[in-house]
Amino acid sequence: MRPNRPPFSIPSLRRGLRVALAASLPFMALSACDHADSKPAVTFAPPQFSNQPPLNLNVASISVVDRGQPGTIPGDLSARAPFPPDQSLAQMAHDRLIAAGSGGKGVFTIDRASILHQPGGVLDGQLNVHLDVTSADGRVTGYAVAQVTRSYDPKTRHGNSDTPENLNALTDMMLQDMSRELENQIRNNLGNWLVTPPAAGSVAAQPLDGTPASGPATVTATTPAASQPGNGSMTIGGGPTDSQPASAPAPATTTPAPKAAAPAVDDGPDAIFPTGYPSDDTDSTTTHTAKQPQLRSPPPGNLTLPGATH
Template sequence: MRPSRRAARLPMLLLLACPLLPLAACSDAPPPNFAPMRYDYLPVLRLNVATINIVDNGQPGAVPGDISGRAPTPPDQALHQMATDRLMAAGSTGGAVFTIDRASILHQPGGTLEGQMDVHLDVSSPNGQRQGYAEAHVRRTFSSTASDSDGNADSPANLYAITSQMMKDMNVELEFQIRHHLTDWLVDTAGTTPSAIQQQQLGLPGSPEAAAAPATASLAPAPTAAAPAAVAAPAAPAPATPAPAVVPSEPNAIFPTGGPATDSSAAPAPRVKSPQPGYLTLPPGTATTGAATSAPNTSNGY
């Protein structure tokens, strides 16, 4: 039996429909997964306050034309997470308020995204009076490229990218401003503020203030293990009374003046002068030569 025309066309219709099946499957692909924005790996800024509050005035749509609400992580939520991860209350009194003034993304003509973030941090005393202030501002421009899969600048990937770039800048800028303007309110890991170290007063040596200073402030180095222990030296005997100097009755040929003093405390010996130079005279009747009678006296060193 010969097949009908409808049966003959069925295989051809199936072949034409098969290429459309992968396209239909691709249209149901899940959206890309974007990692959450966390900042707990960065240094924590400890403030000498008892509480820290966060005020969000930059919610999506707060600025006309704002499209930040379509981002996988809206910029105001990223700023809120940054304040939670990096600001810590490490004091017992007072408070701080972190305020998000603006967190917007605008779609400008020509396929350009323009992002802006403005925040400020107030530190107040227990009675509510503001004691310190720091603010940070960030601007970013993101231009779409021809490699965009859907050809739109405001795609989720582009919105996530510009938000991530602004947050990198904000983390650096905010920390710089806090360390520059709120230095006296920062607390280290030991609970000490820089102002407490700078205002420490040291009294003069021997004063009551110096006696009350901690032992760690001493500048004298501790003795090492290799150094021997100090041993008290025996008391030195009292010096004996020096004997009076003996004055020679005749001059000394080597030290005519009596020699050097052996004791600096003794009185100097009187100088003994040698006889005046002259000529030797032999007894009468002694045979002499002319040279012998004319030689000068040199027995005394002159």
């Protein structure tokens, strides 16, 4: 009689487990890859300089020349940065350097924009730029030079230090340094070329002979007294003085009353004109309001000779 045996022997059970484990390995590897791919990608914001005060130059145009493109310096890693530093410098010039004049031009040149990988995982960055100002006749009348260097140690014990995150962090720090250094150099070396733009609502000066203005000017609009609203008169060869405002009313002029004619003296009838005569020789300025009585000779019998008695 055969002894009782379990339905599965130990060797067969071990063999089955090994087969099942080997069959599940590909699925486990795929699961690990899916988990790694589910990590969110890192996004980087482009550099912005519009929140910093602009530098208004008395030139008609400003151009950018890029001589610091990636790869210009041996071992340069700037091309692997999310935003290469030379392109960020061009954006800085576009945002901060403003052409606010009517003649001449400015040329912003990028001489170097590099990132090098040093021993020990340290990243070294360097930015060199200069700005030339040219007059309307083509003469270089001023320039400013700015240079920035910075080292960044990510302190990475394992792996590479030149990751996009580290390159972007070093680029941002260099751009902040360059923005401050460039403004200081422009104010120190090109201070005469900085202008203040006209305020909103002001009147810009324009020569009357048709020649272009040499630069922007801030002019405060003033209204002369003769052209103020409500005063339509214009005085030529004179006018109200400062002590007498133009809007003061003119003093009233009093016309003197005409002289009254002297009353006629009754000396009796005239011997030549016994019937009387009209008073035509009176002053022409006298206005008669009533008809003057005419003198006539007395009736007969009223005249007597001197010394005679009735």
